[in-house]
Amino acid sequence: MLAFVGANLIDGTGAAPVVDATVLIQGKAIVAVGCGIEVPEDATVVNLRGKTLLPGFIDAHVHLGGSDALDDRMGNRGRHATGDYAYNVNQLLSWGVTAVRSGGDWTPDILSFRDEAEAGLVRAPHIVASGRFVQACGGHPLSTVYGDDALVMQNACVLIHKEDGAGRIEAAVRRAVGEGVDVVKVFCGDDNKLLYPEDTTVPTMTDEQLRLVVRFAHESGKRVMAHIDDLDDMDRALDAGVDAIEHVCNVCTDPDQEIGDGLLAKLVSRGAYVTPTIVATAEHEEHGFTNGAPPVAPAARRAVAKMVRAGVRIGVGTDAGIPFVAYGRSLHREMRELVQCGMTPLQVLAACTGGNAELLQREDSFGTVAVGKAADLVVLGSDPLESIENTRDVALVLRDGSIVVDKGLLSA
Numbered sequence: 001m002l003a004f005v006g007a008n009l010i011d012g013t014g015a016a017p018v019v020d021a022t023v024l025i026q027g028k029a030i031v032a033v034g035c036g037i038e039v040p041e042d043a044t045v046v047n048l049r050g051k052t053l054l055p056g057f058i059d060a061h062v063h064l065g066g067s068d069a070l071d072d073r074m075g076n077r078g079r080h081a082t083g084d085y086a087y088n089v090n091q092l093l094s095w096g097v098t099a100v101r102s103g104g105d106w107t108p109d110i111l112s113f114r115d116e117a118e119a120g121l122v123r124a125p126h127i128v129a130s131g132r133f134v135q136a137c138g139g140h141p142l143s144t145v146y147g148d149d150a151l152v153m154q155n156a157c158v159l160i161h162k163e164d165g166a167g168r169i170e171a172a173v174r175r176a177v178g179e180g181v182d183v184v185k186v187f188c189g190d191d192n193k194l195l196y197p198e199d200t201t202v203p204t205m206t207d208e209q210l211r212l213v214v215r216f217a218h219e220s221g222k223r224v225m226a227h228i229d230d231l232d233d234m235d236r237a238l239d240a241g242v243d244a245i246e247h248v249c250n251v252c253t254d255p256d257q258e259i260g261d262g263l264l265a266k267l268v269s270r271g272a273y274v275t276p277t278i279v280a281t282a283e284h285e286e287h288g289f290t291n292g293a294p295p296v297a298p299a300a301r302r303a304v305a306k307m308v309r310a311g312v313r314i315g316v317g318t319d320a321g322i323p324f325v326a327y328g329r330s331l332h333r334e335m336r337e338l339v340q341c342g343m344t345p346l347q348v349l350a351a352c353t354g355g356n357a358e359l360l361q362r363e364d365s366f367g368t369v370a371v372g373k374a375a376d377l378v379v380l381g382s383d384p385l386e387s388i389e390n391t392r393d394v395a396l397v398l399r400d401g402s403i404v405v406d407k408g409l410l411s412a
């Protein structure tokens with residue numbers, strides 16, 4: 001048994017921190033949490049006085065088979081080409097990320113890797129995976145970022161053609177779900193930023209096709225996450241019935257766009273999640289990865305600030321695995337961005353742990369420090385409520401009760 005004592009505990013539910021808390025871990029699970037808990041004699045005791053203990057962070061939007069290398073546009077591959085995602089998963093774990101939702105990957109590679117990670121055969125965060133992405137033929141991202149790459153088409157994509165009706169769409173969605181995915185990822189943007197400043201419009205699914213994808217996914221018991229490029233796409237995705245919105249405003253969209261009260265009300269009434277990935281927009285603009293388009297990160301931040309005020313459910317995710325968006329590290333920047341949009345550090349920490357677990361539909365397994373939950377834990381050397389920047393001060397990471405990162409806390 002492992003016993004953490006004397007910790008400042010932030011449990012991931014949004015509750016105020018508990019001082020001098022004890023957390024007992026047996027095998028993979030948390031077996032006791034609280035103050036004044038008796039520590040069994042045979043337990044290995046770790047004194048966390050002056051340190052903060054919280055659930056492992058969850059990145060709600062990554063591409064695990066991607067690459068965060070500079071301008072690596074073909075970076076979406078499977079187990080062989082990525083060496084079992086080794087660099088990517090090690091970066092994630094070392095920054096305290098113990099679970100991810102991966103939206104658009106080589107399939108079935110990501111699914112077998114997910115299962116092996118869950119069985120403890122490979123060292124990686126818990127993975128919730130969409131497998132292939134569902135998109136319009138000729139649209140984003142296959143025909144844009146991947147230049148119609150045949151391998152991406154074969155392994156990571158479900159193409160919906162202009163003439164496809166209910167029968168074909170049902171078959172396509174059921175085939176994709178039948179591979180064993182956790183969630184369905186659909187693209188409903190119609191922009192190709194690589195064409196800027198020419199006309200950036202590319203094919204996208206019709207509203208009816210989008211509705212059918214969502215309907216058949218829901219009938220198969222799967223949530224739908226929708227990539228959008230701007231606020232009009234967000235509205236369209238909500239009308240189609242998607243559960244989760246990915247991004248807010250992407251590069252090359254209107255820098256003056258403002259979210260209206262109607263859309264805000266719709267987000268709230270539908271209970272939809274928005275995972276803004278501000279860090280991705282910001283990193284692209286800071287690195288000039290924009291074809292000279294005017295910056296939209298300010299518009300994204302304005303929209304997110306309004307969503308925060310309106311009470312929209314915010315997911316914390318990054319888009320790690322696309323150029324310039326680093327695995328693990330960028331989640332800490334996204335947390336800072338969300339604080340700058342008006343969330344308190346405690347709210348952001350709850351969103352990035354317990355809240356994201358709900359978004360991933362894994363709240364029964366992990367995301368909070370509670371009895372029976374997986375011992376996915378992070379120890380920070382300094383207080384993240386004092387400054388959200390302190391989330392970067394990762395000293396120790398446990399995943400399913402195993403110590404996967406120790407930056408000198410136990411070995412010192």
Ligand SMILES: [Zn+2]
Pocket residue numbers: 061062063103319
């Ligand atoms: Zn993405």
